[in-house]
Amino acid sequence: MIQVRDLVMQLSSGRRLLTILDGIALDVEAGEVCAITGPSGSGKSTLLGLLAGLDRPTAGSIVVAGAELTRLDQDGLARFRRETLGYVFQSFHLIPTLTAAENVAVPLEIAGVPDALARARELLDEVGLAGRTQHYPAELSGGEQQRAAVARAVALRPKLLLADEPTGNLDSATGAQIIELLVALNRERGSTLVFVTHDEALARHAGRSVRLRDGRVLNGQL
Numbered sequence: 001m002i003q004v005r006d007l008v009m010q011l012s013s014g015r016r017l018l019t020i021l022d023g024i025a026l027d028v029e030a031g032e033v034c035a036i037t038g039p040s041g042s043g044k045s046t047l048l049g050l051l052a053g054l055d056r057p058t059a060g061s062i063v064v065a066g067a068e069l070t071r072l073d074q075d076g077l078a079r080f081r082r083e084t085l086g087y088v089f090q091s092f093h094l095i096p097t098l099t100a101a102e103n104v105a106v107p108l109e110i111a112g113v114p115d116a117l118a119r120a121r122e123l124l125d126e127v128g129l130a131g132r133t134q135h136y137p138a139e140l141s142g143g144e145q146q147r148a149a150v151a152r153a154v155a156l157r158p159k160l161l162l163a164d165e166p167t168g169n170l171d172s173a174t175g176a177q178i179i180e181l182l183v184a185l186n187r188e189r190g191s192t193l194v195f196v197t198h199d200e201a202l203a204r205h206a207g208r209s210v211r212l213r214d215g216r217v218l219n220g221q222l
């Protein structure tokens, strides 16, 4: 599902050139659950953003679901994100003026899925939020907001789900439930999951974990 080779990401900060990712190689098979761990500033979010085609690397190759992302133009990247990818953020990113069901319906409506709102309610049921479909984000707990965000991310059945510190704003018990939900959805749907965490206990929910430090992979492939 993912083949990353010799990935380098540099940014200029004033006159200095910062090397954020320094020759990353990463392979994730279809269906696999992979955790990316490492201290703050080690490049985890940068790597995830590159896998999502949100940014372009300085050098190297990123193949996701058969597409070489570095060769796609902006339209191609937008189509790749729409058709292949789901993304879960640390801070949920729900639209505050929409109910949980309306939030989950957004990608379905954009894709022209009939009965988007009814489908959204089914998805909320699947993530354990059947009783909360009419609630606004501010009326939901952090864990409930993240469940709604997960339902939205998987609404169009993406082959690949990326989650950047999805438990970062949650207590550890709630965080573990969110990781369990992501892993269960991954298994049921046969999709691929890559999640970032700096919690080693959560990383153990993955089949495999890749540890970054200073923009490099520490443990290589297991």
Ligand SMILES: Nc1ncnc2c1ncn2[C@@H]1O[C@H](COP(=O)(O)OP(=O)(O)O)[C@@H](O)[C@H]1O
Residues within 6 Å of the ligand: 011, 013, 018, 020, 038, 039, 040, 041, 042, 043, 044, 045, 046, 047
């Ligand atoms: N747009 C940017 N400009 C300058 N430095 C950045 C930028 N984005 C990330 N960095 C730096 O790159 C390093 C890795 O960042 P990041 O990928 O966010 O790490 P992590 O998610 O592991 O905490 C950090 O030192 C961060 O300060």
Ligand SMILES: [Mg+2]
Residues within 6 Å of the ligand: 044, 045, 046, 165
């Ligand atoms: Mg980060």
